[in-house]
Amino acid sequence: MDESLDGMVRWHARHRADASAVICGDARRSYSELYDRxxxxAAGLLATGLKPGDRVAILLPNCIEYLELYLAAARSGLPLVPINAxxxxxxxxxxxxxxxxALVIAADGxxxxxxxxxxxxxxxxxDGGSALEAVVPGPDAVFFQGYTSGTTGRPKGCVQTLGAFVEHFRRSFGLYRHDADDVMLMPGPLFHEAPALFSLAQLYYGGTVLLLSRFDAATALTEIGTHRATTIGFAVPTMLDRMIPAAREHDTSSLRSIVTAGAPLHPETRxxxxxxxxxxALHEFYGGTEIGIITNIEHRAGRAFGSSVGTAVPGFDVVLLDETDQPVAPGEVGLIYVSPIMMAGYHGRPQATADATRTLDGVDWLTLGDLGRLDEDGHLYLVDRKSHMIITxxxxxxxAEVEAVLAEHPAIDDVAVIGLPDADWGEAVTAVIATTxxxxxxxxxxxxxxxxxxxYKTPRRVVIVDEIPRTASGKILKHRLRNDLAGGEPPSEPGGR
Known part of the structure; x- marks a missing residue:
């Protein structure tokens, strides 16, 4: 049996033709319709003159066509570059x-x-496309080029192959048990790797993806009851915060599993x-665009481990290294490295790829730049996320990206941007400003x-100070700013995303 993404969806289209593959609002696709479309x-895109390997950028909201484009990429060899609209x-x-x-697919307006x-x-x-001629991209064909930022804030293209995505699907199945009877609510945007990965894994194993065109807590809860959803495939903690107050007013008894990641899961949210x-069950995982799912914890059974993001999933390992690339002892803080490496590299940035990798005893390891500690039981606890990165x-x-923009403001002499704890957003983008x-x-x-x-990058809070604290070499002492301001009440007001 062909166990590629194309092969598995083709099998469902042949043997379970009328089964619901995707539902989004009033729109629905059966597996036969999804595979045909x-x-x-894929044929229509290739007919424009594109060749396998040419990148196709996507600027769309969540819709069934977005998943059809992912499947078309798997069938045509045209890698997708999903972009946040x-x-x-x-x-x-x-x-x-x-x-x-080489081409952009964009929403009207x-x-x-x-x-x-x-x-x-x-x-x-x-509608104008013909049947797809035989194009069989292999497992090493590039499938996905999602953009993630580095420490400088400039986005980097993370290249993933078809084979890597299939490995992600199998890992997801081992943890969350997708099957043909599952209905997975997907509230997350498909331009992010995790929502795309979970949605495609659901299709790989024959279940139904219940896709929200945009997240709304009341709509999500209503859809769970209407379609008897069994899982919430991927929800950031902010989404859970929005659903918690109204959940009792809806029938959510069909749910067996919720998966969350993407931001710190605060105890009150958990x-x-x-x-x-x-x-x-409430699953939380640690991962990233470069590596997929690396650790996982089920919090209902794992309450004793508190804020742990879990232990390494089968087939993967985690090691924490100090500044000399030596493993740290349990309980000590170190830079998190994972193996095996799933991404093919950062597009056009061999040095950035090399900087993120280490080889220890013949094994290659990759870091996302996060600091953590491991306990005696192998549970991973995150200490800081990508240095000064804010997750809101x-x-x-x-x-750095926000600071570069604000530095051009005529009334700002100096600026530091940090994240401060926020009940609604996890962290609030905060501009600390000095001016004469x-x-x-x-x-x-x-x-x-x-x-x-x-x-979502614009500041939600502004704090005025006499001077931005810096080291002798000019680096901003952001840990000092966070410590000084986290307990205070800086000015704030709601802002749109």
Whole structure:
């Protein structure tokens, strides 16, 4: 049996033709429809003159067509470059240029930088497409090039092959047991790797993906009851926070499993989720675009381990290294490295790939730059996430990028951007500003930043100080700022994403 992504979905299309593959609002696709449409989409894209290996950038909201595009990529050899449509024009232009995208598929009304062909009418492409001629990308073919940022805040393209994604599916099955009877609610955006990975794993094993076009807590809870969803495939903690207060008003008794990651799971969120969804196991994993799922913990059974993100999943190992690349003792803090390495590398950045890897006793290891500690039982506890990275509502924000924009504000002499604890967003993007003139207010800072950055990157709080603390070499002492401000009440107000 062909156990590639294409082969497994083809099997379901043949043997379970009418089974529901994807539901999104009032739209539905059976497995036979999904497979036929993805083949026509693949043929239509190749008919534009694209060749296997050419990158196709995607700027779409969650929709069934997004998953059809992933399957078309698996059948055509055209790797996808999913892009967050909330990014600004310059941010999108950078990713398009860096990725080498040959074509863009974008939603109506969304501005796309000039210079590349754009397809907006996927229905016409599918309806006009013929049956796909034999194109069989192998496991080493590039499938996904998702953009993740490094310590400088400049996005890097993380290259994943078809074979790596299938390994992810099998790992997910071993942990969460996808099967043909499962209905998986997917509230996360498909431009992120984890929602895409979990959705495709569900299709790989023949279940139903219950896709939300955008996250709304009331809609999510209603859909769970209406379709008797058995799992929430991937939800960042902020989503769980939104669902907890209203969960008792809905029938969620069909749920057996909830999976979360992407931001710190605070104790109140963890315990609130366990109370609000009493039939469901609560899984939390540690991973990333480069590595998929590395550790996992089920919190209902693992309450004794508190904030642990779990132990290494079967087939993978975790080691913590000190500054001399030597393993640290249990309980000591070290840089987290994982093995085996699943990504093919950072696109066009061999040095960045080399900087993130180490070889110990003939084994290659990769780090995301996170610090952690391991206890005697092998449970991993995160200490800091990618140095100074801020995680707000499940989205990664890199202070250097925001600081570079705010430094251009005419009323700002010096600035540091940090994340401070926030009950709604996990962390609030906070601009600490020094100025010799009239201090800008929050509205001024947000308006200035929003013209240049995505909404989720703009500051939700502004703190005015006399001086930004720095080392003798000029580096900002961000740990001091966080410690000084975390217990206070800096000015804040809601802001849009």
């Amino acid at each position: 993805s083949g026509r989409l 909330a990014l600004t024009g310059p941010e999108i232009a950078y990713i398009l240029e860096d990725s080498g995208a 969304l501005d796309v930088p000039e210079g590349l062909p754009v397809i907006r009418d996927l229905a016409a492409l599918i 315990e609130g989720t366990l109370r609000a969804f009493p039939t469901a 509502g499940g989205e990664n924000v890199y202070p 003139g009239e201090a800008p207010d929050l509205d001024s800072v947000r308006t200035f930043a929003r013209a240049r950055l995505a909404g």
